[in-house]
Amino acid sequence: IVKDRMKGSSGINAEYGEDICRYVAAEKEALLSSLPPGSQFHHVGSTSVEGMCGTLNPDGLVIIPTFPPSREVLKTFLECGFSLSGKPRKGRRRNVKRRSEIDAIWFVKPIREEGSVLSGQFFKVHLCSQNSKSVTLLLDVRDILRSDKAAFQEYAAAKREASANHPTDIVAYKEGRMRGMPIVKDRMKEKSSISG
Numbered sequence: 087i088v089k090d091r092m093k094g095s096s097g098i099n100a101e102y103g104e105d106i107c108r109y110v111a112a113e114k115e116a117l118l119s120s121l122p123p124g125s126q127f128h129h130v131g132s133t134s135v136e137g138m139c140g141t142l143n144p145d146g147l148v149i150i151p152t153f154p155p156s157r158e159v160l161k162t163f164l165e166c167g168f169s170l171s172g173k174p175r176k177g178r179r180r181n182v183k184r185r186s187e188i189d190a191i192w193f194v195k196p197i198r199e200e201g202s203v204l205s206g207q208f209f210k211v212h213l214c215s216q217n218s219k220s221v222t223l224l225l226d227v228r229d230i231l232r233s234d235k236a237a238f239q240e241y242a243a244a245k246r247e248a249s250a251n252h253p254t255d256i257v258a259y260k261e262g263r264m265r266g267m268p269i270v271k272d273r274m275k276e277k278s279s280i281s282g
Contacts, residue, residue, distance in 0.1 A: 106133045110144050120162040124151040130224040135231045139242050146211040147224050153215030154188055168193035189218040230273045237269040
């Protein structure tokens, strides 16, 4: 239930930031110790933005040098307690069937930390190629929310409104919060035009 998992006006990190950051840092160390040299790990999503309201489910982004991932990379995730989540994301064209055009895979792991507020939550990791659109989206949104107060406030308000309007429908909640971030979208367009 979305409403029950949202954490107040002060934001999840005001109360649980240390628990979340400690957990994510430990997972980062465990993954990077077995992934290929040059792999990157980033804490993304609402739990990576200080003071942002949201659920207690942290998100990570892992970028690996070559894609699709090797069996060794997949084995690392499985041995760290993750399982595949959903279908692999394909490149820009729809109905792409060639394995070489997959640019993102999602993994999920239940958090089992006795006595921790995070116990019973889930840790989701986006495994991506360097050129995946997911990389740009996740990092740009995080960085904009961290640095732009107006964007932060707009997105936090959109999340609270979506949670209130769709307390039991996670899909509708996600769609609602995404519609309420025009400032973030404008900042991303500005950044794209400068870098392009």
